[in-house]
Amino acid sequence: MLEETKKYINSLTIAYIFALSLIALLSMSAHVILDKVISVQSSAATIINVSGRQRMLSQRIAMLTCHYAVKQNDYNKKSLLAAITMMEKSHFALTHGDKTLGLPSTIPPEVQEIYYGKEYNLDNEVKEYIVLSKQFLDQPQDKELLVKIMDQAHDHLLNGLDKVVKTYELQSKEQVNMITLTQRIVLFIIIATLMAEALFIFRPMVRKLQSFAMMLYDLATHDFLTKFANRRLTLEILEKHIKRNKIDKKPISVMMIDIDHFKKINDTYGHKTGDAVIVAISKSIANNVRPTDTCGRWGGEEFLLILPEADVKEADAVAQRILSSIEREVIMVDDLRLKMTVSIGLSVYKDMEITMDLIERADQALYEAKENGRNRIKIR
Numbered sequence: 001m002l003e004e005t006k007k008y009i010n011s012l013t014i015a016y017i018f019a020l021s022l023i024a025l026l027s028m029s030a031h032v033i034l035d036k037v038i039s040v041q042s043s044a045a046t047i048i049n050v051s052g053r054q055r056m057l058s059q060r061i062a063m064l065t066c067h068y069a070v071k072q073n074d075y076n077k078k079s080l081l082a083a084i085t086m087m088e089k090s091h092f093a094l095t096h097g098d099k100t101l102g103l104p105s106t107i108p109p110e111v112q113e114i115y116y117g118k119e120y121n122l123d124n125e126v127k128e129y130i131v132l133s134k135q136f137l138d139q140p141q142d143k144e145l146l147v148k149i150m151d152q153a154h155d156h157l158l159n160g161l162d163k164v165v166k167t168y169e170l171q172s173k174e175q176v177n178m179i180t181l182t183q184r185i186v187l188f189i190i191i192a193t194l195m196a197e198a199l200f201i202f203r204p205m206v207r208k209l210q211s212f213a214m215m216l217y218d219l220a221t222h223d224f225l226t227k228f229a230n231r232r233l234t235l236e237i238l239e240k241h242i243k244r245n246k247i248d249k250k251p252i253s254v255m256m257i258d259i260d261h262f263k264k265i266n267d268t269y270g271h272k273t274g275d276a277v278i279v280a281i282s283k284s285i286a287n288n289v290r291p292t293d294t295c296g297r298w299g300g301e302e303f304l305l306i307l308p309e310a311d312v313k314e315a316d317a318v319a320q321r322i323l324s325s326i327e328r329e330v331i332m333v334d335d336l337r338l339k340m341t342v343s344i345g346l347s348v349y350k351d352m353e354i355t356m357d358l359i360e361r362a363d364q365a366l367y368e369a370k371e372n373g374r375n376r377i378k379i380r
Helices: 002-070 074-096 109-116 122-138 143-154 156-221 231-248 262-269 271-287 312-328 355-371
Strands: 252-259 294-299 302-308 330-333 336-339 342-348 377-379
Touching (some): 002 122, 002 143, 002 156, 109 122, 109 156, 122 143, 122 156, 143 156, 231 294, 231 302, 231 355, 252 355, 262 271, 271 294, 271 312, 271 336, 302 312, 312 342, 312 377, 342 355
Antiparallel strands (some): 252 302, 252 342, 294 302
16 A cells, blocks of 8 residues: 555646646747747837838938028028938838848748739838939939929838838737737646646545555554553543543443453464454454444453443443353354353443543452453443
8 A cells, every 4th residue: 555655646736747848948938929029029020110111211311401402591491401311311221231230131921922022112202302312412403303202202102111110010819819829829738737746646646645644644653453442542432432521421331352362372383373363352342332332442462442322231232242242152263163252341431530530440440350260241
């Protein structure tokens, strides 16, 4: 039993370690996913911000060209040049990547189609817009050039830039949704693992430990050979009955039983036969007592019986059954046929009597029974 319990607990321990490892792995995965969400959000925010700024710059350049056309001074020229330069650098960063800004070097296929596809051809549109704007810096009186810049800023270029921003926003939402879903799945697996751990590891382990604890308690409080209560437990039970007697005043009888001539059995046939005799007699005793009675092995070949709510007459009737049953029984040990008898000492609890005095009177009665020929009952 002990070895099986040990193996069982070892297997549960291995399962527990595996479950903990799985939880740790899943927790790390959740952390990585969370980092990924933050990274994606940060990168997406940068891309959307720069793309949105391009849209704003296209309109600002158009506005500044008008200002420069009206008032051709250095301030307006510098403002226009700064806007053109920023739009040019931002366009290059968006299409080729920029580590300092955190922009990726690869463009998603949907955005690539906007920049280089036939419908928007945004790359050429931006470059052409920048070229026209730079030309206007040197030709602010060119009204035709100004009209081209205005037309491009408010028509195809703006639509393309707006499409880029919306595409990036949509992709960002889809990526976040996908990663969030993955994180929820990981969280669900962690919770499911914890529940499975509680159900299939902790619960069986606790039950097994409870069973093991009960087994240890049983070994500590019961006689291994007869399964009767041992001396310590028998005393505890008797003391509980005596404490209860102080309240309900119900009688308590105690019976001390000793196997007659048991030493001769051990000396003649050995301790194996002696143990078999003790087991056989303990069964006879157990078969002739009431369900409420306690059978205890007091030591060696002696037994102490506790009969709660039994007066001397009721206790004597139980003692007579035990005496007769054992006297009639033939105990078979291998090829041996043994006939055994017992001597019984009986006492009934007296008011305010201490536990050991009650047992001592039963023991004295037993001594008298043996002195008077054995195989009999004495009451004291």
